[in-house]
Amino acid sequence: MLENYLPILLFILVGLAFGIGPIIAGGLLAPHRPDSEKLSPYECGFEAFEDARMKFDVRYYLVAILFILFDLEIAFLFPWAIVLEEIGLAGFIAMMVFLGILVVGFVYEWMKGALEWE
């Protein structure tokens, strides 16, 4: 059972190595001649006016929160979907009640304009 997960652990390590390896190879093989112009952040030929880490639109934050809610919902749906045959009608109705409550929330955020990007 658990030995099935050893290849996965190794695969993650190989994945990391495929990220680290080329960057090290590039660092060793490529030239390294920095100057202040080259190292300045790209900004259409201007000097950077201000720090790039500026205020940003709150809607990105809102999307992240909504994402957490819905992703959690999906996490609940996964096991339900797998055993739906066994739990039958009662299981189906229970999940419909749960989904119904979430849909009320979804409709509310829709009406409130949380999903608008103008």
Added chain:
Amino acid sequence: MESVGMDWAAIRTVVWTLIKILALVVPLMLGVAYLTYAERKIIGWMQVRIGPNRVGFQGLLQPIADAVKLLMKEIIIPSGASRGLFILGPILAIAPALAAWAVIPFTDSLVLANINAGLLYVMAITSMGVYGVIIAGWASNSKYAFLGAMRSAAQIVSYEIAMGFALVGVLMAAQSLNLSDIVHGQSGGLHHWYIWPLFPLFVVYLISGVAETNRAPFDVAEGESEIVAGFHVEYSGMAFAVFFLAEYANMILIAALTTLMFLGGWLSPVTFLPDGIVWWLLKTGFVLFLFLWFRATFPRYRYDQIMRLGWKVFIPITLVWIIVVGGMMQTPYGYLFH
């Protein structure tokens, strides 16, 4: 002495597993390289151009030449950047894009880790990819990179929800998280594939897959004409190449998952032909061709259109179809959805 023997057995297992992993990753990397070539050739033909044709016969060595050139280019780390995070960004992008392949079955017997939670693992590990984008955009300390990362992250997480709901439909039909079992659930010929009962979910999954990988027409995160490549604008040389590899590896992964979940994986479409990996390759290749075709055909969406499509169209469609499938399974007609 006995513990020494145990150690050798363990080391042999690890080495043998590493060999198998490399036997999967090396063809995958070649696939990625030649997908870039196929993309340039196919889009070239679609636009009545020839595409790359100088390096090697018909330009076949072009991806190799690109790799060597990128290898020889300086990796520039901007002065304002957070050095550690800047290097970490591409690594976090490619590691999940490759690691997800651990559970992908190619045939009945050709699978590295045949775990029961296969689809859950794929969903979990591919979600990690967004960290690479956010960290790269933040660490660059450049406005374009920052805006690109914000856009990209919000877009990826939005479409992940629609994708997750589409997966729930597949799980209901297959009654298993194991990818091999999902394929077996579709045996018996073309008309048993899940694409038919789950057609709306198939469409949502495929389009969400295009959005997840930030491909055209949903590539506002890169949008070379507005925010000059977005989150990886400050990356050069191999650091850039790693992002590029990750994007294409993800594309092939999405195509493979579409094949496994909706198009019957390695199963033959007709019962008189044998099943085999060749079908897997053909179907995955076809889905990849669709990715390229989309890029050549559709103009880029506006950002508000993308978010509207994800939240206001795809999520309702998937919710409704989950309820339809679940409801039908309670009736005598449930067999239609298996």
